Structures are given as C-alpha cells and as structure tokens.
Amino acid sequence: MAGEPQDDCLFCKIVAGHIPATIVRETDTTIAFRDINPQAPTHILVIPRVHYRDVAALAAGAPQIAADVLRETQAVADEEKLDSYRVVFNTGTGAGQTVWHAHGHVLGGRGLEWPPG
Numbered sequence: 007m008a009g010e011p012q013d014d015c016l017f018c019k020i021v022a023g024h025i026p027a028t029i030v031r032e033t034d035t036t037i038a039f040r041d042i043n044p045q046a047p048t049h050i051l052v053i054p055r056v057h058y059r060d061v062a063a064l065a066a067g068a069p070q071i072a073a074d075v076l077r078e079t080q081a082v083a084d085e086e087k088l089d090s091y092r093v094v095f096n097t098g099t100g101a102g103q104t105v106w107h108a109h110g111h112v113l114g115g116r117g118l119e120w121p122p123g
C-alpha cells in the first residue's frame with residue numbers, strides 16, 4: 007500500500023533505525039541525514055518517513071508531507087549556514103536515481119555549476 011514501509015528499501019531501514027545514519031534533523035514526518043558519499047562539503051538527504059518511490063509519487067500521494075520535505079530542505083540549509091545551495095530530486099534511472107524512496111539532496115558549501123551534468 008502507498009506509504010507503507012518496504013522490506014527491501016534502504017531508506018525505510020534508516021527510518022526504522024535498522025541501518026545507522028548521521029541524522030542531522032528529525033520531524034514527525036521527515037528525517038535528514040548526511041549522504042554517505044558526499045558530492046559537496048554539505049550533502050544532506052531529506053526523506054519522508056513514509057515510503058514513496060520518488061518525489062512525484064510523494065507529491066501525488068501525500069502532498070502535505072511533500073511540503074514538509076521542502077520545508078526541511080530550508081531548515082537544513084539554515085542549520086548548515088548555507089546562503090546558496092541546491093535541492094535535487096533525481097527522478098528515474100536516467101537522472102541517476104538509485105534509491106527508490108523519495109529523497110531530496112541538499113548540496114552546498116562550494117560553487118555549484120549551472121546547468122548541472
């Protein structure tokens with residue numbers, strides 16, 4: 007069922023506390039933790055506690071929680087004292103999505119090229 011934890015999902019395991027993560031913020035509906043393979047001095051993932059395969063499915067199925075995720079990206083940037091940063095939701099294999107639990111990357115702490123690769 008939409009939103010239910012998935013046994014084979016890495017980020018559901020982090021939500022459940024079965025896999026460790028360096029958590030920087032938590033709310034009732036979201037968790038933010040450091041990416042294990044950082045691509046910038048600050049690289050934090052913001053995820054909903056509920057399982058949706060990507061941000062589009064989250065926005066369609068639980069729009070209030072999608073808004074919570076967006077609000078948390080700003081909170082993370084504030085905590086990290088980033089005045090400029092980028093929020094990325096890789097969606098689909100061709101865009102580099104490898105974990106099928108919606109997540110936003112918050113990237114900052116260095117110059118970020120535009121357009122991205």
Ligand code: AMP
Binds near residue numbers: 025039043096102103
């Ligand atoms: P994406 O490629 O957009 O699906 O992003 C998945 C991200 O999850 C990648 O940047 C990985 O480095 C990151 N990642 C994978 N496993 C872990 C983990 N155990 N803890 C933190 N980040 C992870």
Ligand code: ZN
Binds near residue numbers: 011015017018058106
């Ligand atoms: Zn999941």
